[in-house]
Amino acid sequence: MAKLKETPVKPRQNPLFRRSLPCAPRLFAFSWTWLTFFVALWLSWHLLAKFDFGYPLLYQHTSIKQTIDTYAPQNRYKHDFETTTDTERKALFHHIAQAVQLPPDKALKKLKAIHYTDSQGNTIPLLRTPELLHLVDVSYLIQRLNAIGQSLALIWIGLTSWLLLRKRCFPNRKQATLILLAGLGILGIFLISFGPTEVFYQLHRWIFPLGHPWFFYYQDSLMSTLMAAPTLFGWIALLLLLFTLAFFYIAQQIFKSQACI
Numbered sequence: 001m002a003k004l005k006e007t008p009v010k011p012r013q014n015p016l017f018r019r020s021l022p023c024a025p026r027l028f029a030f031s032w033t034w035l036t037f038f039v040a041l042w043l044s045w046h047l048l049a050k051f052d053f054g055y056p057l058l059y060q061h062t063s064i065k066q067t068i069d070t071y072a073p074q075n076r077y078k079h080d081f082e083t084t085t086d087t088e089r090k091a092l093f094h095h096i097a098q099a100v101q102l103p104p105d106k107a108l109k110k111l112k113a114i115h116y117t118d119s120q121g122n123t124i125p126l127l128r129t130p131e132l133l134h135l136v137d138v139s140y141l142i143q144r145l146n147a148i149g150q151s152l153a154l155i156w157i158g159l160t161s162w163l164l165l166r167k168r169c170f171p172n173r174k175q176a177t178l179i180l181l182a183g184l185g186i187l188g189i190f191l192i193s194f195g196p197t198e199v200f201y202q203l204h205r206w207i208f209p210l211g212h213p214w215f216f217y218y219q220d221s222l223m224s225t226l227m228a229a230p231t232l233f234g235w236i237a238l239l240l241l242l243f244t245l246a247f248f249y250i251a252q253q254i255f256k257s258q259a260c261i
Contacts, residue, residue, distance in 0.1 A: 029171040032163065033179045035156040040247035042149030044240050049101055053236045055093045059086065062235060067228040071218035077128060078222050080118035088116060092126055093226055100138045107139035108132065130213040131223045137208050163258070170255045180248075200230050 048054065059065060068089065072082035084092075092114060099110035114126045127135070163170060171179065191199055204214045216224040227233075 028159065028163065028168070029175060030179055032156075032159055033171055033176045034183070035152060035159060036176075036251050037180060037244065037248050039149070039153050039156050040251065041240065041244045042145075042152065043247055044243035045145075045149075047243060048236070048239060049097060052090070052094050052097045054239050055097070055232070056090050058232065058235050059090060059093075062228070062231065064226075064228040064232065065089075067218070067231075068225055071225045072222065074219045075222060075225070076219055078124060078126075080120075080124075081116060081222050081225070083119045084116050089226060092116060096135065096223070096226075100135055100142060102139060103143060104136050104139045108136050111135055126222055126226075128221070131216065131221055133212055134208075134214050134216075135223070137212055137214070141207060160255075170252075170258045173249070173252055173256075176248075176252055196234065197230060200233065 055064075065086070069082055075081065095110065095114045099107045099114075101107075102110065111127055111132055112125070115123045116126055118124055162168075194202075201215070208214050216229075218225045223229075
């Protein structure tokens with residue numbers, strides 16, 4: 001019988017889990033990836049809040065201005081908002097966006113102080129009582145999310161320190177991307193299945209106290225008109241995702257030398 005020749009087994013050129021450092025359990029890789037993502041999301045929220053969530057840019061390049069010009073004259077409770085200038089509208093949104101970042105008692109005080117000037121020179125409060133109640137609820141929500149964000153940041157610091165001290169490798173870019181794509185893909189399928197608007201409304205039903213207002217027709221609310229809700233929130237969500245991914249990959253790049261290769 002002819003002697004069989006041995007064929008050397010060639011290693012994969014770019015194996016997904018090849019490493020030079022000891023690899024942490026995959027649970028830690030999964031946890032570090034999503035912790036980094038949520039901390040990046042929290043940081044992105046605060047960064048965008050400093051710039052009014054891009055409202056000045058979105059005002060110029062989306063349908064917000066047209067929504068105000070169309071529905072402000074139809075408002076049942078306030079008049080002459082359509083006579084306000086673009087600069088005034090951006091300033092009003094700025095005051096709302098900054099107020100809801102504050103604790104509820106301080107937020108309410110600032111929200112009550114927001115006014116616009118009509119064509120006769122009269123000063124008119126922008127927000128009605130139901131709108132004030134809703135925005136105070138938003139302030140409560142943001143405070144709770146901030147507490148969660150701070151907790152996640154501490155956990156992230158702890159896990160990152162553990163990985164460094166134990167000289168464990170971090171998930172590389174391919175691993176992290178696959179982990180994120182799996183989660184975001186499931187979320188995308190969920191949104192497509194039920195529709196972004198319906199998901200948006202259902203989240204409001206779950207989050208805000210029963211009986212508290214959160215839905216406002218344009219004809220009843222200058223707040224909704226000013227924001228062209230919920231269209232504006234879709235754009236803000238997209239900006240949040242883009243900034244979050246940028247922060248995420250910056251963090252991943254920082255630890256690139258410690259990543260599995």
